[in-house]
Amino acid sequence: xxxxxxxxxxxxxxxxxxxxxxxxxxxxxxxxxxxxxxxxxxxxxxxxxxxxxxxxxxxxxxxxxxxxxxxxxxxxxxxxxxxxxxxxxxxxxxxxxxxxxxxxxxxxxxxxxxxxxxxxxxxxxxxxxxxxxxxxxxxxxxxxxxxxxxxxxxxxxxxxxxxxxxxxxxxxxxxxxxxxxxxxxxxxxxxxxxxxxxxxxxxxxxxxxxxxxxxxxxxxxxxxxxxxxxxxxxxxxxxxxxxxxxxxxxxxxxxxxxxxxxxxxxxxxxxxxxxxxxxxxxxxxxxxxxxx
Amino acid sequence: xxxxxxxxxxxxxxxxxxxxxxxxxxxxxxxxxxxxxxxxxxxxxxxxxxxxxxxxxxxxxxxxxxxxxxxxxxxxxxxxxxxxxxxxxxxxxxxxxxxxxxxxxxxxxxxxxxxxxxxxxxxxxxxxxxxxxxxxxxxxxxxxxxxxxxxxxxxxxxxxxxxxxxxxxxxxxxxxxxxxxxxxxxxxxxxxxxxxxxxxxxxxxxxxxxxxxxxxxxxxxxxxxxxxxxxxxxxxxxxxxxxxxxxxxxxxxxxxxxxxxxxxxxxxxxxxxxxxxxxxxxxxxxxxxxxxxxxxxxxxxxxxxxxxxxxxxxxxxx
Numbered sequence: 001x002x003x004x005x006x007x008x009x010x011x012x013x014x015x016x017x018x019x020x021x022x023x024x025x026x027x028x029x030x031x032x033x034x035x036x037x038x039x040x041x042x043x044x045x046x047x048x049x050x051x052x053x054x055x056x057x058x059x060x061x062x063x064x065x066x067x068x069x070x071x072x073x074x075x076x077x078x079x080x081x082x083x084x085x086x087x088x089x090x091x092x093x094x095x096x097x098x099x100x101x102x103x104x105x106x107x108x109x110x111x112x113x114x115x116x117x118x119x120x121x122x123x124x125x126x127x128x129x130x131x132x133x134x135x136x137x138x139x140x141x142x143x144x145x146x147x148x149x150x151x152x153x154x155x156x157x158x159x160x161x162x163x164x165x166x167x168x169x170x171x172x173x174x175x176x177x178x179x180x181x182x183x184x185x186x187x188x189x190x191x192x193x194x195x196x197x198x199x200x201x202x203x204x205x206x207x208x209x210x211x212x213x214x215x216x217x218x219x220x221x222x223x224x225x226x227x228x229x230x231x232x233x234x235x236x237x238x239x240x241x242x243x244x245x246x247x248x249x250x251x252x253x254x255x256x257x258x259x260x261x262x263x264x265x266x267x268x269x270x271x272x273x274x275x276x277x278x279x280x281x282x283x284x285x286x287x288x289x290x291x292x
Numbered sequence: 293x294x295x296x297x298x299x300x301x302x303x304x305x306x307x308x309x310x311x312x313x314x315x316x317x318x319x320x321x322x323x324x325x326x327x328x329x330x331x332x333x334x335x336x337x338x339x340x341x342x343x344x345x346x347x348x349x350x351x352x353x354x355x356x357x358x359x360x361x362x363x364x365x366x367x368x369x370x371x372x373x374x375x376x377x378x379x380x381x382x383x384x385x386x387x388x389x390x391x392x393x394x395x396x397x398x399x400x401x402x403x404x405x406x407x408x409x410x411x412x413x414x415x416x417x418x419x420x421x422x423x424x425x426x427x428x429x430x431x432x433x434x435x436x437x438x439x440x441x442x443x444x445x446x447x448x449x450x451x452x453x454x455x456x457x458x459x460x461x462x463x464x465x466x467x468x469x470x471x472x473x474x475x476x477x478x479x480x481x482x483x484x485x486x487x488x489x490x491x492x493x494x495x496x497x498x499x500x501x502x503x504x505x506x507x508x509x510x511x512x513x514x515x516x517x518x519x520x521x522x523x524x525x526x527x528x529x530x531x532x533x534x535x536x537x538x539x540x541x542x543x544x545x546x547x548x549x550x551x552x553x554x555x556x557x558x559x560x561x562x563x564x565x566x567x568x569x570x571x572x573x574x575x576x577x578x579x580x581x582x583x584x585x586x587x588x589x590x591x592x593x594x595x596x597x598x599x600x601x602x603x604x605x606x607x608x609x610x
Contacts, residue, residue, distance in 0.1 A: 005439060180392040187348055187387075188407040188456070189379035198406070202397040 019284050026280020032273035036266070040091045043084035053077070064258050071258035073242075074249035082242060083262050089238035090270070093154055094220035100158025101219065102165060102212050109169025110196050110204065114177055123166070130163035139222070143231040150233040157222045165211050172204045210282045217274035224267050239263035294363075295463055295496040296345070297321040301358035303337075303344045310568045314340040316520040317358075324463065327490060327497035329507035331543070332517035335564055338500045339388075340520075342466045345498075346383050347375045363463070381411045384457040386470040390449040394441035400452050401437025407459045426455040430485060447478035454482070458489065464496040471506060483510050504547050508532060513600070516540045519565050519575040526601030536603040539576050574605070582607040 020026055054075045062072045070079040112123035139156055146152040176182065177200065185195050226232060227240025234241065246252060246260035303315040315337040322328050330338045343349045345360055347367065359366050362382055367375065387393040395403060404426065405419030412419075424434035430451040436444075444452060450470065457465050467486065471479040487510050490497050499511055507514055508528055515525040516539065524537040535541050542560045562579035565571050574592050577583040584606065592604045 005443065180387060180389060181395040183348065184385075184387055184393045184456075185395070185406075187346060187379060187385055188459075189376050189381075189410050190406065191376065194406075198398070199395050203395070 016284065020280065023280045023283060025276045026284070029273040029276030029280060032269055033277060036087055036091065036270055036273070039084060040088040044088055047081045047084050049078070049081035049085040063256075070262055071256070073245065073259055074251065079242075079259055079262065082237060083239070083266065086237055086239045086242055086263060087266065089150070089233075089236045090220055090223060090240070090267070093150060093157070093223045093238065094216055094270075097154045097157035097161070097219040097223070098212055098216045100154065101161040101215055102208060104158065104162035105165025105211075106169050106201070106204070106208050108162065109166040110173050110200055112166065113170040113173025114192065114196050114200060116174075120170075124170070127163045127166050130160060131167075135160060136225070139226060140229065140231065143226055148231050148233055150236055153223060153226055153232065156226070157219050161215060161218060161222070165208070165215065168207060168211060169204050172207055173200055176200055176203045206285050210278060210285060213274055213281055214278035217271045217278065220267065220274070221271050239267050243267075294361075295322050295324045295326075296363075297359075297361040298341070298345070299359040299361070301341070301344060301360060302356040303340050303349065304354050304356050306352045306354060307568070311354075311356075312567045313520050313570055314353075314567060315344065316570070318517075318520070318522055319358075320515050320522060320525060322464070322496045322498065324496055325490065325494040326513070327499060327511045328513045328515060329499040329501065329511035330515050330517060331501060331504065331507055333502060333564055335567070336517045337520040338517055339468055342385065342468055342498065342500055345464075345466065346379065346385060348385075377411070380407050380462060381460045382462060383464045383466060384460070384462040386450075386453050386457045386465065386467045388468045388470075388472060390453040390470075391441075391446060391473075393453060394449060396441055399438055399440055400444070404437075404452070404456045404459050407456065411460045422459070423455070426458055429458065429489070430455045447474055447482065450474060450478070450482055451485070454486065454489070458493070461493065462495065464498065465490075466498045466500065468500045469502075470499075471501075471503075479506070480509075486510065504544070516543065519570055520567060521575060521604070523576065523605070524603040526597070526603075530598070530601040534597070534601070536597055536601075536608050537576075537605045538580050538582055538607065540603075 020030075054077060059072050060074055062068065064071045068078045068080065070083065073079055073082065108123050108127065112120045112127075139160055142156045142160070143152065146156065182195060182199060185199050190198075223232075223238060224240035224243065227238050228244045228247070230244055232238060232241045232244065237245070240263075242263040243260060246256070246263075249259075251259040297319075298321070299319050301315055301318045302313070304311040304313050314335075318337070318341060320328065330341060332338055340349075340353070343353065344355055345362075345367075347370075349355070355368055358368075360368055367378070370378070394400060401420050401423045402416075404423045405416055408414060408419040408422050409416055414422075420437060423437050427434045427437060432448065432451055432455070441449060441452075453470070470486070471482050474482065483506060486497070489495070497511075499507060501507060511528060513525065513527055514531045515522045516531065516537065517523065518539050524531065524535065524540045531540060532544070535544055539560070542558070545558045546560065548557050560579060565575060565578065571578050571588075573589045574580070574583070574587045577587040580587065586606055592606050594602045594604050595608060596602055597608065
């Protein structure tokens with residue numbers, strides 16, 4: 001390949017990042033997110049935390065001190081360390097659940113759009129089911145049946161949040177499968193699976209990507225909701241679990257702000273960061289929204 | 293040996309108002325290394341014939357009757373999986389509008405290699421090596437296989453499509469208006485290239501177009517189609533110099549002659565017929581100045597004018 005081409009492609013990539021950098025919202029989201037990811041990755045190594053080690057009697061619900069910079073909880077554990085180890089759990093659940101949701105949404109969306117007819121009708125009715133059924137009762141029942149382990153939470157969130165993606169991917173697939181290059185792909189002897197994976201998937205990918213970021217926000221919020229309602233995994237306390245314990249121990253009514261505020265703020269920040277990032281990607285990747 | 297023989301092919305499209313008789317009782321044959329041009333106005337069934345030969349008809353398309361024999365084998369009797377394996381190896385297509393026939397997010401080399409990998413069971417790397425050879429064959433630099441479709445000009449994309457059509461050494465290539473949308477210079481380059489490659493590889497070639505000048509340059513024989521039927525067929529010089537069917541004559545006179553007087557070309561009066569309920573008898577009769585009673589009721593048979601030149605008209609002597 002000629003060097004000029006390589007230069008052009010390199011420039012395009014740089015342009016993309018320049019474009020992204022000029023998007024203040026996206027930049028803010030990105031910075032906040034990277035911060036939390038770093039915290040989640042290396043924080044627990046520096047500040048190890050064991051939820052089974054309780055404090056002394058006098059350490060219960062102490063306000064911030066030099067030793068415990070965010071005070072202690074109702075069992076005398078350090079809130080700051082809990083918060084940091086919680087970030088790993090929350091992000092892990094959120095991201096993995098998003099991946100499941102994306103995978104299901106993309107596979108169902110492309111299959112439905114590409115085959116059409118009966119396959120389309122069946123998949124779309126299932127999608128409708130997940131779209132119209134009230135989310136919270138469904139998730140509560142599912143989580144209660146499956147039991148509260150971290151993997152079940154991931155599964156439940158993933159299984160209930162793919163419908164919107166499937167819809168979007170399906171409609172894009174419907175338009176792409178009518179393009180002449182799909183006809184050409186059939187003419188050279190491709191089978192359906194090859195066409196869906198090699199020709200349709202790369203064309204719907206930008207859409208899937210922008211959607212992934214937005215779904216991540218929803219997934220993390222869902223995890224917090226479930227944990228807050230007591231369906232979380234007690235052995236791996238996430239931010240939602242902290243809120244749950246804070247609520248249960250009456251920290252809110254006695255005004256132990258150091259217990260319930262930090263996890264709440266963290267959840268809000270991460271969800272906001274994902275949302276900002278999602279909109280920014282949409283704006284940069286979608287030429288129709290580009291500002292001149 | 294005969295490469296392709298089409299016998300009484302009938303391809304209809306199912307619509308809410310009834311069957312559209314896009315191709316009705318068409319027969320012709322093609323030898324190895326020979327090229328035939330299908331010519332006719334829009335909607336006369338040229339592309340439908342191509343799609344029938346490749347079995348790429350949309351869901352509404354039905355082949356109602358007839359045979360398509362490819363080296364003696366009726367391809368209408370093969371099931372989907374058998375036909376999928378034969379596609380591109382036997383018959384390849386140069387698509388109308390190359391700019392849309394390439395996937396914008398995949399490198400062109402990979403798109404061509406795809407066909408080679410499918411049909412020859414070789415690795416992707418081997419496939420790409422062959423693509424490089426193909427690129428040289430269509431007179432392009434082989435290092436361009438790593439580029440995306442948007443990095444090519446229109447004429448170059450057309451060359452890519454030709455390279456793709458040759459990927460599996462097909463015995464028959466169908467060009468569905470392969471030069472539409474290109475300027476005259478590029479058109480002639482592409483046509484010369486196709487001609488050269490056809491002779492080099494002894495491929496059969498079906499050329500679909502409504503441009504007489506293209507056909508007269510590249511084809512051995514012409515089949516003139518009107519409303520789903522072949523009305524006249526013959527060697528290129530038969531048709532150009534001794535056309536018999538009134539529609540062919542009209543078609544020829546509608547085409548300006550570079551040496552002739554400066555005048556507005558003659559148009560054929562009337563409109564193309566509705567193919568759901570085509571005219572009875574000769575389908576051209578509502579627009580034909582010679583139409584008599586028999587033309588309106590009975591479909592004229594193919595008649596022989598001389599060796600290899602056939603027409604279907606009651607007024608061959610006019």
